[in-house]
Amino acid sequence: MELLEIAAVIGISVPTLNLHFAFELTEGAAKKRAAIYRALEKNALAGNVSAQKAMILQFEKAAAVPQATRARKEPAPGKKELLEREAMEAPATPRWGNLIQ
DSSP states (O other): OOHHHHHHHHTSOHHHHHHHSHHHHHHHHHHHHHHHHHHHHHHHHTTOHHHHHHHHHHHHHHHHSOOOOOOOOOOOOOHHHHHHHHHHSOOSSOSSHHHHO
C-alpha cells in the first residue's frame, strides 16, 4: 500500500502518518516477513514438504546474494590522544626560541 492510501484509510494526512507511525512504516514489513518465515520454518519442521521446499528456496536466494561488508571507520582520536601526539612532535616554528636566545 502507498502511504497516501494508508493515511486515507486511517483518516490522517501523510505527514501525520510519518510523524506518528515512522517506526511501523520502516520496521513493520521486516517484522511481518520474519513472522512469516518463522511460521514457514515451523511447518517445514513439522514435515510439510511444500514448506520445506519454500525454505530451501529462501536459503538458496540468501546464499546467492553477496553479503554487504561495511568498512570499519577508525574512531576519531580523543582529546588526550591528540594532546599526546602534539607533545611528541616538534613545532615547525618554536614559540620559545626567540625568548631563550
